Amino acid sequence: MHPSLPGPSDVTSSRSFLPVRLFEPALSPDVILNITAGGSGQQSFQVKFLLPLGNQPTDGTRTLRTNATYMWKAVGRSAYYIVCVVANEKSLTTDLTSLQPSSQIVPSFYHRLDLSWNASISHPRDICGWKNNLISPTSSTVKIAPAAFNDSDKYIYSTETLIDVQDIQEFFNDHISQAKYKGLNEAIRAEVMLTSELEDVWHRAEFHNPDTVQWRFVGTQKGVLKTFPGIRLQKTYSHKNKPWFLQAASWPGKLGVSLQTSAYQQDTIVSLSKAVRKTSCQGMQLSDDQIGEVLAVMGMEMTQSAFLKLIADNVGLDNDTILDRFILDSSGYIMFNLSTPAVVQDHKTHLTVALPWLASELIRRERILKASWCNNYQQHTVELFYEFSGFNVATSNSTDPCRHFTVNSVPGTTLFLLGIPSRKIHHCTDNSITPQEDCSCGKTCGVCSSDVDLTCQCPCACQMPYDECHNTVTRLWTSTPCPDRLL
16 A cells, blocks of 8 residues: 555546556665565655645645654565655644634534424534535534544444444534543544634624625644635545645645635636745744745635636726737646636647647747656546646736746746737637647646656546556656655
8 A cells, every 4th residue: 555556445547556666766676675575764855745635646746855863664474564654754643733722713614504404403503505505604614634533444434323423523522521422532622622713703794795705714733724705515525636626735825716616606616725834843933944844724715707807806807809818827737818808718729739839939949837657556547737827927028019928936836827918819729820839738648757848748648558468557758656646
């Protein structure tokens, strides 16, 4: 088992029994030999931790390089061994318990509104149906991610009852920490109490604008999710696998903006989120280079029309007919066409597909849209993705107005603003005119090697060279595994 492979309960993915060196390229051959020979020990290496930017490999990743300590030990006299990897100077028990809640704690309600709404136990004042969901429009609710339970499988496959709801709410709201709940530790209770202080903020008149903001939420690294309005969610729902959480956690200090299907609206909406980072320890303020440990992610959802109106009101694009403007994400996907704000987008389109001439220019000439690979060992594929890197502003020096462009990074966010001359005014075509402007597109990549720096191809995948008889990968051009993504 490895985080890059299907979990024990995953019955849909194919099984692979591959050498550990494919997943942990930082380990030396001597260490791998010691581990597989049943030895024990520990050693530090510089390693890469991959931070996914979305649910799909083509959404891209960020790479965090840091020193980490590997600790390994055989399991008795069996043929199995356990390896634990801890980033140096990081804590396995990071949570919000170092913060002190105020004396005014607002009661927290468990998300199982379907069980509590008509019962005598404490529940939100108002509960109603909304788009096949149960919501509490005047109160928040709490959902705990399955991984936060000591036995996540037991939690998922057992049937929750009204007694369970009563017990977990007593656990949430017990200020003197005497109540216990099966499978959850004290850190969960502390984080529920701390996040409850947001209830007052969310109810204030200056923040309570349902025409603009549809849903507010905060999700902690430990697994606590508080949402307002409250909503009943599926047991398997985990905020830690959602684009809004992954993106904000991968870009601490920046506002993450993503398109996704809302659990609340069940439509494609805009999610804005930002990480809450640790800034002090034991009363001491941390320096800038020490800040960065993500404790939680806060965010909100708004409709696409509300988001685009917010952009227009603050950037002043209402009367701009000279340029066509687009909002791009950090992986090179077009999120919004600001020239046609009335068109609601239900999916993102990559630059290589929509504007191949521009993608080719950014890849081959400007070299700011960089290609990377990762190994998807679950599907036996090698995935190609892109990431904007190393610039604030990029412009064209072409004499053809149809090939002019300006790309600006939006300060403090993961977004980029693209401007190109109006296609309608200049009668421009965005199809490739020369071979140099062309991007090859297909599910299977045209070039499957590390030498893709000057090749324009749409996000795609290569079949991993794999010997089924010997259960061995025969050739790889990257040592980077795709990070685990659970939908």
